[in-house]
Amino acid sequence: MITTGDIVNKLSRHGYRLTPQRLMILDAVDGADDHISTDEIYMQVCDQYPHLNISTVYRTLELLKELGLVTETDLGDGRVRYHSIKKGHHHHLVCHKCGQTIDMDESVLSPLKAALSRDYDFDAELSHLAIFGICKNCR
Amino acid sequence: MITTGDIVNKLSRHGYRLTPQRLMILDAVDGADDHISTDEIYMQVCDQYPHLNISTVYRTLELLKELGLVTETDLGDGRVRYHSIKKGHHHHLVCHKCGQTIDMDESVLSPLKAALSRDYDFDAELSHLAIFGICKNCR
DNA sequence: ATTGCAGATGCAAGGGGTTGCATCTGCAAT
DNA sequence: ATTGCAGATGCAACCCCTTGCATCTGCAAT
Numbered sequence: 001m002i003t004t005g006d007i008v009n010k011l012s013r014h015g016y017r018l019t020p021q022r023l024m025i026l027d028a029v030d031g032a033d034d035h036i037s038t039d040e041i042y043m044q045v046c047d048q049y050p051h052l053n054i055s056t057v058y059r060t061l062e063l064l065k066e067l068g069l070v071t072e073t074d075l076g077d078g079r080v081r082y083h084s085i086k087k088g089h090h091h092h093l094v095c096h097k098c099g100q101t102i103d104m105d106e107s108v109l110s111p112l113k114a115a116l117s118r119d120y121d122f123d124a125e126l127s128h129l130a131i132f133g134i135c136k137n138c139r
Numbered sequence: 140m141i142t143t144g145d146i147v148n149k150l151s152r153h154g155y156r157l158t159p160q161r162l163m164i165l166d167a168v169d170g171a172d173d174h175i176s177t178d179e180i181y182m183q184v185c186d187q188y189p190h191l192n193i194s195t196v197y198r199t200l201e202l203l204k205e206l207g208l209v210t211e212t213d214l215g216d217g218r219v220r221y222h223s224i225k226k227g228h229h230h231h232l233v234c235h236k237c238g239q240t241i242d243m244d245e246s247v248l249s250p251l252k253a254a255l256s257r258d259y260d261f262d263a264e265l266s267h268l269a270i271f272g273i274c275k276n277c278r
Numbered sequence: 279a280t281t282g283c284a285g286a287t288g289c290a291a292g293g294g295g296t297t298g299c300a301t302c303t304g305c306a307a308t
Numbered sequence: 309a310t311t312g313c314a315g316a317t318g319c320a321a322c323c324c325c326t327t328g329c330a331t332c333t334g335c336a337a338t
Binding site (some may be wrong): 017018019038039054055057059078079080102 | 323324325326327333334335
């Protein structure tokens, strides 16, 4: 379990400060059942604290991503979505026809990561990838 | 070589029409040395035909992509780029630190495509992918 | 408890891209 | 050569997101 104290430490170690906005935004991501979009986070936090500005939400999510507290995924619906690191890594297969998203095991990408490292000396960041295509029902 | 006649046929077969705007936009993509961004296309075509609207450029590129005449790549610089199909498929490794993009051979992705088809019955569209990470100089 | 200040926020303007709608036009039928 | 009309365009408004800047504040040093 990550406590508020842990977050304070993680932030201060990088020269950042804990603000109520950051705490509320992180709570919103952690508390979400599924991947949550920026404006869902914004609206949710605004219920408690209406003065919040949307740009703070974007900047905070960028920071939380940098600190490894949340991961970001582009599911192709025109808005990026966030997910607590507590809920583990996984990837997505997104169907272009029906829009369905299928969770994909991380292991499928391991050979690719290894090949890129071997052949191109490139350290790929594949922490939360979405791959587009056609699902079995739509093929 | 693809002629204007070929394009007319390809369009009409799908119930679309050939317009001067479409022809000029396709010419701009075909004539570009490298991946060209939407507003580069817009500015280039505007030189010949100033009445052109930017939304026509977006809609036309969407159509050309659908018809397989151009491919689209997101190189992570905040704008999508286009590339003529005539110049072949390839993928990109984009370094988060220095911004360099490395061309990657298509064959690296074949095992992934096969695995997704086998394990998930999912037909992945990996025609012009960008993978983010850290390049050898920045590791 | 005060103070100082770098880091954080709110605000407003701007950038890339999309969309609804009225008008226009390619093109097939006549 | 005309006509009809679905498809295409231009326009304006909008959406998601980012950025510059003035103000505010967490928090460490005193």
